[in-house]
Amino acid sequence: MKYTESHEWINLQDGLGVVGVTEHAQKELGDIVYVELPKEGKQVKAGEEAVVLESTKAAADVYSPISGVIVEVNHALTKASELVNKSPETEGWLFKIKPSDLKELDKLLDPEAYQAMLSKA
């Protein structure tokens, strides 16, 4: 599992990157009422906005940690946006991306570095 400074996580599974937001992020956002998912097949660059998480008082951008093509989105979130709050790092995954450059993963934070970042803040 790798992390970004903007609180996204990415897990490589069968050649695809599964992406979601961290426990910290969901706590900051509060109750998620709607998840604006991208279209399957969309191409994104690392750091580009991919998903929007809406609470009643805010809309937060979720950035893709790496570049590639979004091949699958978590359709369950359309009816059950609360999954992002309940299990942000498992069932509440947002999308799966086919990476275009695996080397980009090296630029991301490993779990210890992410935890360190959180405790500094």
Next chain:
Amino acid sequence: MDFVSNKGPQLQQMLEAIGVKNIEDLFCSIPENIRLPRPILDDGMSEYDGMKHMEALSAKNTYAGFDNYLGAGAYEHHIPAIVNAICSKSEFLTSYTPYQAEASQGMLQIIFEFQSAICAMTGMDVSNASLYDGASACAEAILMALRHRNDRSKILIARTLHPHYRAVVEQYLASHDFHVDYIPFHKDGRIDQEAFHNLLDHSTAAVLLQYPNFLGVVDDIKALSSQAKKCGALTILCANPLIYGLFSSAAELGVDIAVGDCQPFGLPLQFGGPYVGYMACKEDLVRQMPGRIVGETVDTKGRRGFVLTLQAREQHIRREKATSNICTNQALAALAALIGILWYGKEGLKKLALTNFQRASYLKSKLQSLTNFSSSEAVSFNEFAIDFDRPLEHIMDHFRRHGIEPGLDLGRYYPEFKGHLLVAVTETKSKMQLDHYYKTAVAIRGR
């Protein structure tokens, strides 16, 4: 005069508490070289003089003395007396946008009921809390359709859409790269369905039609919307909501977004505003809809209550990614429209629409019987075009000398309709008045 409460004694006390000697000290952050000196002479007015001034100004308007047959998006209707009585209640008139929901259940419920009434009339799934007017509602609907179908970049707009509304749509589209085609019409005022079919293609995001159209004609919206749907384009219908009292609803016509102006309900002519734009759409489009939306929910004790909801679409949260920049809307005017709609109610609205249709048809048929004058065979609602087949200047003069403002010179907007007058007839016109119009027209024919 002014409405500043605090006078000398209080101001003194307050300046002391703040810790400054003069009021000017509080403005020290403003560069001295651009600060204005305090005016010495009182150039204001007393309330009495102000009222006299306004009476004199309003007396310079002579329009109210004429029998009004002008329509074109602003219609003279009976305004029930309770509209003003309710709208002028302090708790509504002087209240703010209902962000603090617990203290604003009144206004929130009103907006919820307005939304419900719009959905009732149009047959659509959801409505917003109002837009400025019919023109901006059309523009916002187009932007909404383009967001929804962001893989397409063409819009088709009927040439028979209100020219002012078309101009406002163009304004909203001016800074974007979308392509607009205008749908032509036949001599009788109906949309050219064949031309429409040829213009439609798979780059069309939406089509914008009006019902009845600017020329007063009721088009076959159902046929047009199904053609659009086959092409994957959305249909936006701009309608005088009164028509829904009698004629097919937007939903029955296969429309995706219903917009227009609620001015015919509860709002006087007022030289063009404030009116009320409405927008209603199918459920799957709700997140793209601009403007405030009120929803029902419960409080901590499980009691029903109302709140502003889906706010993440709006400018105060989404900022540059908002569905629109709209903040202040037409809330109180929406209340006036709601009261107007409810005063008529289920049966009344139907009868009101019918009597509008009948009175307009009565005048239209009498004018048609004067063989020099012709009007379209196409179906109209409460407005129609009549061809006097001669320069309108003298005709208008003649009518005005008989106390009638006969209608709008259509040649102003449509060169092919030079010499035509657009005549609106509502329930405010009695048989006596309509016969007077007819007799005046007869006299013209003699010239």
Next chain:
Amino acid sequence: MSKTIFEKSQREQHAYSLPADEEEFQRFLPPQNLLRKVPLPLPEVSEIDLTRHFSELAHKNVGIDNVFYPLGSCTMKLNPRVNEWAAGLPGFVRTHPLAPEETIQGNLQLIHELLEILCYLCGMTAGTLLSNAGAQGEFVGIRMIASYHKKRGEGGRKEILIPDNAHGTNPATAAMAGYTIITIRSNKHGDLDLEDLKNHLSDRTAGLMLTNPNTLGLFSSHILEIAKLVHESGGLLYYDGANLNPLLNIVRPGDMGFDVMHINLHKTFSTPHGGGGPGSGPVLCNDKLKEFLPVPKVELVNGSYKLVWDEVGSIGRIASFHGNFGIYLRAYLYAKLHGNFGLRKIAEASVVNANYLKKKISGLFTVPFSQHCLHEFVIQADNYIDRGIRAMDIAKRLLDYGVYAPTVYFPLIIKECMLIEPTESESLATLDRFVDIMHKIVEEIQTHPELVKTAPHTKPVTRLDEVLAAKRPILKHLTLNL
């Protein structure tokens, strides 16, 4: 349980009456195939029940006529009833927007004179009353800026600079007008960071949108330098007039260097908020931009007023007809009653009231900016977070004390903030009472925090489930589904 009007329907009851019918009208019937098949699902209610329904709703709402409304950035001043009286005069009410000019000279004179008054007040040379709200005024102004650059062959200027503490309509408007937004930081004094501004000015800059005083109630003393920098880069300056109240006859946006601006008549000029509108957002500009103003325009020619419907260079239309005439009519009378003399009193009194209130409650909260404010000020309630209390809770508890809550959580950049604007309308006694109430609430935070945390307690409802409202939206009366 509160009922909607739809739930008060009783078969065949109604309020309406229709003008006398005639037999001759009866023979005209619309074609059957065009008629609606689904009967109108509207309620059937008698006039007395309709009347009582809205009275009930009025009891569940409050306006400035009822309570103190210190909403920052909204300028909730008294809405004088004489304005309502004027707006109801039949001579104004019954004019059709397309009526012949000779028959509406009163309306045209009003428009012409009001624009003259506003231009004089703001140091501008021309304007329009066509924009129906502040946000629409912003759109008009930005479109005019776009036309200006386009005319000069500088259509490549695609960026609008906006401060981080700007009202949400600013970036939303710029985006609607097709621009890229560049956010400029504010410094620790709440002022625009000049270095950040300089770094972002370029030949891609179309303009800067600024509110002065800003959304923190602070006047930027560097305004002349800011104007110079933006103009030197070839950009124009847009003034968001939401905070014009404290500047009336004190200083003029035109003199500050602004090229185009809007005014919120429903703020500065007392037109009623009506529960969210209608408002009016006139746009004023200097000579650089006046050819781009929207149509129609009103001109005085040989002693009579004329409407100019089309003009080369104009950006075109923005409204169906003449904008919210009924609204700016009220502002016109308000301006005439005050004169420049009275308008100055408004500015001065609004600033005294704000500074007084700030002084009196600053002991209870964090005051991020200690310098004198103008008409509004920001405080932070972050010192109560350890008791589990946030700014929103204090706002809700204020409702129990018969005061409408100040603006909370705007501007977004200040944590747990409350933006307070008393306006010039309020008397010393009202302000002192507000101070007392704040003291009481702060005491409650210490002794009974739960009372504050779960406020309000005296309203028709307690706190509402906004999450439910957003997740399972019920946006209309449900039995409309036929």
